[in-house]
Amino acid sequence: MLKIQAYFDQATATVTYLVWDSATQDGAIIDPVLDFEPHAASMKTASADAILKDADDKGLTIRWVLETHAHADHLSAGDYIRRKTGASLGIGARITEVQAKFRDLFNAGDVAPNGDVFDALFDDDAHFTIGDIPATVLHTPGHTPACVSYLIGDAVFVGDTLFMPDFGTARTDFPGGDAATLFDSVRRILNLPPETRIFVGHDYPPEGRNEPAWETTVAEQRAGNIHVRDGVPKEAFVEKRNARDKTLAAPKLILPSLQVNIRAGATPPADADGHVYLKLPINRL
Numbered sequence: 337m338l339k340i341q342a343y344f345d346q347a348t349a350t351v352t353y354l355v356w357d358s359a360t361q362d363g364a365i366i367d368p369v370l371d372f373e374p375h376a377a378s379m380k381t382a383s384a385d386a387i388l389k390d391a392d393d394k395g396l397t398i399r400w401v402l403e404t405h406a407h408a409d410h411l412s413a414g415d416y417i418r419r420k421t422g423a424s425l426g427i428g429a430r431i432t433e434v435q436a437k438f439r440d441l442f443n444a445g446d447v448a449p450n451g452d453v454f455d456a457l458f459d460d461d462a463h464f465t466i467g468d469i470p471a472t473v474l475h476t477p478g479h480t481p482a483c484v485s486y487l488i489g490d491a492v493f494v495g496d497t498l499f500m501p502d503f504g505t506a507r508t509d510f511p512g513g514d515a516a517t518l519f520d521s522v523r524r525i526l527n528l529p530p531e532t533r534i535f536v537g538h539d540y541p542p543e544g545r546n547e548p549a550w551e552t553t554v555a556e557q558r559a560g561n562i563h564v565r566d567g568v569p570k571e572a573f574v575e576k577r578n579a580r581d582k583t584l585a586a587p588k589l590i591l592p593s594l595q596v597n598i599r600a601g602a603t604p605p606a607d608a609d610g611h612v613y614l615k616l617p618i619n620r621l
Contacts, residue, residue, distance in 0.1 A: 338469050338489035340535070343387055344548050345369045348410040348589070349538045351550045354387055355488060356396050357467025363391060364400035364466050365423075366486065366493050367537055368413035370601060372592060377614065379603075384413035388420060400466065403427040403454075404495025404537055405483040406434045408510060408594055409587040412601035418455075425600055426456035426464075428475060428484035435598045437511050442595045442615050446605055453600040458484060476525065478518025479506035485525060492528060495537040497521055500549050501556055502542050504563035509581040515574040522564045530555035591616055 337359065343352045348369060356363030365387060371380040391398055398421040401414045405428065418425045429451065436449035451457045456464075460475035472487040476497045485494045496506040497518065505522060508515045525534070532554045539548040558566045564573055587593070592614050596603060603612045 342550050345383055349540055350410050351537055353493060353535060354391060357469045360467030361396050362399050362467035363396040364402055365398060365417055366402045367404055368417055370411040370413040372411045381416055384416055398423045401425045402486055405480045406431060406597040408590045410589060411593050411596045415601035424455040426458055427454050428482040429457040429459050430482040433512060434480060434482050438594045438598050441617055441620055447598055476521035478508055478521045479513055480510055481512035491533040491535060492525060493535045494525060499536050500539055500552055501560040502545060502562060503540055504561060507581050507584055508577055515577040519570045519573045526554055526558050528554050
């Protein structure tokens with residue numbers, strides 16, 4: 337039986353998921369967060385360690401770390417968890433396009449834009465298992481060209497493609513993003529059976545809702561998503577999405593996040609003095 341435990345990171349509004357097969361005790365961690373305090377440039381692993389402790393307390397073996405995309409709003413703890421557990425780290429195959437783009441932005445000569453820092457590059461409709469539970473990779477671009485969703489049992493983990501119905505959908509103004517493409521990706525998810533559970537990658541409670549939430553269903557999204565409920569034409573969505581994106585500031589952690597996440601959550605190599613540095617490309621974003 338598929339079991340799911342969610343962890344909400346208050347600092348970045350990110351939801352990380354621990355999922356496992358209760359029959360085999362094999363598990364996966366989806367979109368883990370590395371704690372980063374930007375004013376002091378300090379990195380810690382408390383959030384990831386708490387999940388690993390829970391997994392250990394449950395007697396789980398972590399087989400996979402799964403990234404839905406290269407995040408721009410938090411640093412990934414994927415590499416840290418891989419090193420702690422021996423799990424394989426997977427992401428969508430088009431991560432190579434994102435690596436190529438941001439390798440140039442950060443002059444990151446150590447980053448080969450071939451995805452080799454990940455253990456698995458998933459093509460659309462790729463299949464794997466978590467224990468005895470089948471999992472399918474759905475390529476769901478639009479927010480970024482490399483976004484994927486993971487359909488595991490009766491649940492789909494959609495990353496930033498969809499949010500809760502009262503908040504809508506992801507922004508599409510990052511390099512390689514596209515509102516029309518996002519609409520098609522969302523409709524692909526919403527064509528799953530209506531009872532399919534949807535687990536979102538972030539939650540930003542809108543006015544009138546005080547507590548974060550992360551679980552909904554295909555039926556609830558089709559009935560009530562403020563951007564893409566049934567009956568909203570593609571052209572209207574694209575117009576509304578593009579207009580909203582023009583009002584949004586860049587994510588606070590976009591520069592530290594991307595240069596770590598194109599390295600699968602690892603930091604850049606140490607400088608000649610033995611210290612690790614992150615770069616701020618001036619007037620280039």
